[in-house]
Amino acid sequence: MSVGVLALQGSFHEHLAALRRLGVKGVEIRKPEQLEHVNALIIPGGESTTMAKLAEYHNLFPALRNFIQMGKPVWGTCAGLIFLANKAVGQKAGGQGLVGGLDCTVHRNFFGSQLQSFEAELSVPELAEKEGGASSFRGIFIRAPAIVEAGPSVQVLADYPISPTNSRDSESIHRENEEDKTQPEEKVIVAVKQGNILGTAFHPELTADTRWHSYFLKMVKEPGAECSSSEGNLDAPSCPGSFDLPVYQ
Numbered sequence: 376m377s378v379g380v381l382a383l384q385g386s387f388h389e390h391l392a393a394l395r396r397l398g399v400k401g402v403e404i405r406k407p408e409q410l411e412h413v414n415a416l417i418i419p420g421g422e423s424t425t426m427a428k429l430a431e432y433h434n435l436f437p438a439l440r441n442f443i444q445m446g447k448p449v450w451g452t453c454a455g456l457i458f459l460a461n462k463a464v465g466q467k468a469g470g471q472g473l474v475g476g477l478d479c480t481v482h483r484n485f486f487g488s489q490l491q492s493f494e495a496e497l498s499v500p501e502l503a504e505k506e507g508g509a510s511s512f513r514g515i516f517i518r519a520p521a522i523v524e525a526g527p528s529v530q531v532l533a534d535y536p537i538s539p540t541n542s543r544d545s546e547s548i549h550r551e552n553e554e555d556k557t558q559p560e561e562k563v564i565v566a567v568k569q570g571n572i573l574g575t576a577f578h579p580e581l582t583a584d585t586r587w588h589s590y591f592l593k594m595v596k597e598p599g600a601e602c603s604s605s606e607g608n609l610d611a612p613s614c615p616g617s618f619d620l621p622v623y624q
């Protein structure tokens with residue numbers, strides 16, 4: 376199994392380290408032709424406008440769209456999720472290129488600025504069912520996006536409660552969740568799957584819990600690419616209870 380990690384900008388080293396912990400060697404992707412040699416692709420978090428400019432410069436958009444249309448598994452984390460959405464709101468003036476494919480509208484900085492970054496325990500029933508371990512996952516949200524609309528073919532894997540009256544910054548979201556338990560809960564979507572596309576608004580590559588990576592690797596439908604592959608044992612314990620840093624191991 377050969378897994379590419381888009382290495383233009385952002386947390387690609389951390390994804391490569393997470394893959395390594397599962398016994399899989401990731402391949403750094405910077406040019407369109409390199410996509411021909413991988414079975415799956417991770418688009419990391421970072422800054423989506425910058426990443427889009429670099430992707431444009433390297434003429435990567437057509438190859439990325441083609442890769443998705445071929446049904447190959449693609450996982451976008453944070454800025455990568457924005458990249459994969461069919462529609463993004465809250466963009467910088469002039470907008471930015473999107474790869475698209477995921478039938479969602481993503482709000483680019485839904486939870487506010489960098490200062491409003493936060494961590495939260497997310498309920499992840501599908502992940503726990505497929506990968507074992509705890510029923511929750513520690514989500515690291517860094518100037519994170521959220522999915523505000525999703526089409527019928529999109530499977531929601533995790534959501535996050537917000538107050539119906541919140542202004543979109545995480546401080547007020549957390550404060551109101553604390554103070555006003557009587558309000559009906561509203562939620563935004565923070566992890567999805569649609570066919571060959573996986574999207575997470577948070578950064579699993581910054582934790583030691585490798586279950587999202589292992590879940591993604593199982594989406595790679597390649598003969599011999601299953602857990603028994605000599606390249607890695609995906610059923611290996613993924614430290615679900617441990618969220619220690621650093622991630623370079």
Ligand SMILES: NC(=O)CC[C@H](N)C(=O)O
Pocket residue numbers: 419420421422423424452453454455457483484517518519520
């Ligand atoms: N951690 C991240 O990837 C942040 C993404 C950021 N909101 C953007 O627009 O690109």
